[in-house]
Amino acid sequence: MPPPRTGRGLLWLGLVLSSVCVALGSETQANSTTDALNVLLIIVDDLRPSLGCYGDKLVRSPNIDQLASHSLLFQNAFAQQAVCAPSRVSFLTGRRPDTTRLYDFNSYWRVHAGNFSTIPQYFKENGYVTMSVGKVFHPALGLLQDDSSHHCVPGISSNHTDDSPYSWSFPPYHPSSEKYENTKTCRGPDGELHANLLCPVDVLDVPEGTLPDKQSTEQAIQLLEKMKTSASPFFLAVGYHKPHIPFRYPKEFQKLYPLENITLAPDPEVPDGLPPVAYNPWMDIRQREDVQALNISVPYGPIPVDFQRKIRQSYFASVSYLDTQVGRLLSALDDLQLANSTIIAFTSDHGRQSMDLVELVSLFPTLAGLAGLQVPPRCPVPSFHVELCREGKNLLKHFRFRDLEEDPYLPGNPRELIAYSQYPRPSDIPQWNSDKPSLKDIKIMGYSIRTIDYRYTVWVGFNPDEFLANFSDIHAGELYFVDSDPLQDHNMYNDSQGGDLFQLLMP
Numbered sequence: 187m188p189p190p191r192t193g194r195g196l197l198w199l200g201l202v203l204s205s206v207c208v209a210l211g212s213e214t215q216a217n218s219t220t221d222a223l224n225v226l227l228i229i230v231d232d233l234r235p236s237l238g239c240y241g242d243k244l245v246r247s248p249n250i251d252q253l254a255s256h257s258l259l260f261q262n263a264f265a266q267q268a269v270c271a272p273s274r275v276s277f278l279t280g281r282r283p284d285t286t287r288l289y290d291f292n293s294y295w296r297v298h299a300g301n302f303s304t305i306p307q308y309f310k311e312n313g314y315v316t317m318s319v320g321k322v323f324h325p326a327l328g329l330l331q332d333d334s335s336h337h338c339v340p341g342i343s344s345n346h347t348d349d350s351p352y353s354w355s356f357p358p359y360h361p362s363s364e365k366y367e368n369t370k371t372c373r374g375p376d377g378e379l380h381a382n383l384l385c386p387v388d389v390l391d392v393p394e395g396t397l398p399d400k401q402s403t404e405q406a407i408q409l410l411e412k413m414k415t416s417a418s419p420f421f422l423a424v425g426y427h428k429p430h431i432p433f434r435y436p437k438e439f440q441k442l443y444p445l446e447n448i449t450l451a452p453d454p455e456v457p458d459g460l461p462p463v464a465y466n467p468w469m470d471i472r473q474r475e476d477v478q479a480l481n482i483s484v485p486y487g488p489i490p491v492d493f494q495r496k497i498r499q500s501y502f503a504s505v506s507y508l509d510t511q512v513g514r515l516l517s518a519l520d521d522l523q524l525a526n527s528t529i530i531a532f533t534s535d536h537g538r539q540s541m542d543l544v545e546l547v548s549l550f551p552t553l554a555g556l557a558g559l560q561v562p563p564r565c566p567v568p569s570f571h572v573e574l575c576r577e578g579k580n581l582l583k584h585f586r587f588r589d590l591e592e593d594p595y596l597p598g599n600p601r602e603l604i605a606y607s608q609y610p611r612p613s614d615i616p617q618w619n620s621d622k623p624s625l626k627d628i629k630i631m632g633y634s635i636r637t638i639d640y641r642y643t644v645w646v647g648f649n650p651d652e653f654l655a656n657f658s659d660i661h662a663g664e665l666y667f668v669d670s671d672p673l674q675d676h677n678m679y680n681d682s683q684g685g686d687l688f689q690l691l692m693p
Contacts, residue, residue: 207239208556208585209257209530222419223557224528225309226519228512229322229423231270231430233534236505246442246506249513253532258584262543264605264636265536269622270430271324271343273535273546278304278323278353280550280562280576282606285569287653289610289631290624291324294345296352300570303562305550306353308574309421312559317409318358320402321425323348361401363394367427367434374476383474384500386437397434399426403511407518414522419557426511429504432474439503448495448502459677461662463630463645467616485616529556543603543636547578555582605636611645614661631655641666641674 237247239254240261266276267283271291276283279302283289287299295302306316323344348358371392372385389397406424413420428435456465467485471477482489489497512532519525531553533546551561561582565575611630612623619627631648633655634641647659663679 207254207257207259207532208552209253209532222313224413224419224524225314225421225553225557226515226528226530227305227421227423227553228515228530228532229274229425230508230532230534231321231425231427232536233429233505233508236502244443244447245502247509249509249516250532253512253516253530257530257532260544262605262638263533263546264543264607265534265546266607268536268607268609270535271341274323275343277533277535277546277549277578278306280305280547280578281565281569282547282577283608284653284655285565285577288343289628290622292342292624294342296345296349301573303574304349304353305553306421306423307349308550308554308559308562309557310353310355313418314421315355315413315416315418316353316421317356317423318348318350318354319406319409319422319424320359320361320398321427322358322423323353359402359405361396361398361405363392363396363401364398364427366393367398368432372432372434372476380475381432382476383432383471384476384496385432385434386440386500386503387434389436397436399428399508399511402426403514406515410518410522410524414524424515426508428508429501431471433497433500433504435500435504435507439507440499442506443499443502445495445499448499450491450494451498453673453675455675457664457666457675457677459680461645461664461677462615463611463613463662464632464643464664465616466621467618469618469621485620529553542584543605543638544581545578545605547576548581549578551576551578551580552582555580556585603637607634607636608632609634610648625650630661638668640668 236242236245237254238245238251239247239259265273267273267289269290272283272286272288275286275288275295279286279295281295281299281302285299286295286302287293288295303311306314306318310316324341348354350357368381370379370381371387372380372382373387373391374380374382387397389395389400402424406422409420409422413422465485472482472484477493480490480493516525516530519528519530531549533549555561561580562574562576565572565577569575569577609632610623610628611632612619612627613629628648628650630645632643632645634643641664643664644657644660645662647656647661648654649656664677665679666674666677668674
């Protein structure tokens with residue numbers, strides 16, 4: 187297999203599309219906490235459009251597809267950075283990574299950037315009971331050990347507390363089996379346990395006899411049961427781990443996808459003219475024991491074809507496993523007769539996905555507007571001193587409400603719609619920390635502009651001490667014309683130099 191290509195994997199560097207669908211149980215806005223709409227926010231980790239609702243003929247995702255069938259399904263929704271913690275902090279605060287100043291996993295925005303409000307915090311301050319289950323903000327980066335047991339540790343990017351108590355009415359819930367995700371729980375052909383990329387398991391044999399996403403679903407259902415009789419509306423965020431690597435899922439889901447039915451990636455080649463700074467060496471994947479056993483050269487060594495098929499098989503199986511958990515959660519919402527009074531938003535933090543261009547930073551104002559709350563004002567520039575504002579557009583115009591005021595920042599001409607994203611790099615060439623550099627190691631920042639016509643990226647010098655990009659220090663560039671080159675196979679950046687770039691980008 188040719189090396190993994192930028193923008194065609196689980197993470198799309200610089201410019202990442204993420205699925206978003208929003209279902210509304212009632213088409214009337216709430217005007218008080220007595221008739222306020224509840225909110226169920228489902229966050230999935232690294233989900234690409236391998237779903238029936240996006241036209242995938244192989245993947246079995248009936249529950250998510252059913253949700254999509256009566257939802258507003260966005261086809262072009264862009265995350266602002268293709269790394270879990272920065273992406274989640276970005277859309278949960280409604281601010282871009284250059285405002286949160288979070289590009290890695292190792293700082294807390296309230297300390298390093300500003301005391302910014304979050305979506306759940308805003309709902310909490312407006313009378314909602316707010317609850318967090320699973321991976322909402324970025325969770326454990328490691329384990330703490332006391333005299334009796336191991337405990338998962340919420341990540342630094344949410345102050346080791348999942349931003350509690352700011353965002354949540356109760357301490358956030360993390361499944362106890364979360365700590366085993368990257369440990370030796372995968373039985374290999376040798377009969378021994380390994381920390382593998384591909385990890386179909388017998389659930390009864392794994393530690394605690396369960397998996398994180400199963401536990402999260404059970405906890406979320408218990409919370410819904412308690413909220414059925416609550417006098418206050420609720421905001422429940424449920425974060426699922428799958429289909430993020432490792433592909434650790436109940437082995438019965440593997441049977442849905444016989445290897446003989448698994449095709450190779452349809453467009454595996456690196457784009458013509460791709461600059462080395464844009465290439466992702468996928469070091470996280472290479473750390474898995476079964477991948478190490480393949481002895482793939484770094485950074486461009488191809489993955490054997492038979493292992494490619496196994497990767498795709500396990501990814502699809504992980505999606506179907508996730509789908510069953512979503513189905514259980516939505517069925518409980520129906521059984522408790524809460525569905526008609528609940529806004530359901532379903533999104534991935536990142537993962538390649540393909541109506542109008544929208545951005546995940548729009549989630550904050552849109553959910554507030556749908557729930558009948560005052561939409562936070564647009565942020566000034568800069569906005570580090572402003573606690574409550576949003577950098578994303580209000581997407582209410584996409585919902586068929588005649589009595590809602592449209593956001594004046596939503597243009598009528600689709601060619602005026604733009605999505606922005608960024609990605610940090612430690613060097614001009616791929617190296618061991620290219621996919622997840624720490625702040626101090628970031629020397630280059632890639633900034634992407636996506637329109638309906640093109641994707642344009644510049645890789646520029648970056649000062650991590652001052653959080654400043656130097657746009658006069660251009661290291662490389664990418665330009666793809668989506669209409670004539672939909673798979674973005676041909677980088678036209680070098681062909682556009684000499685003063686012709688502006689003319690090329692004009693509609």
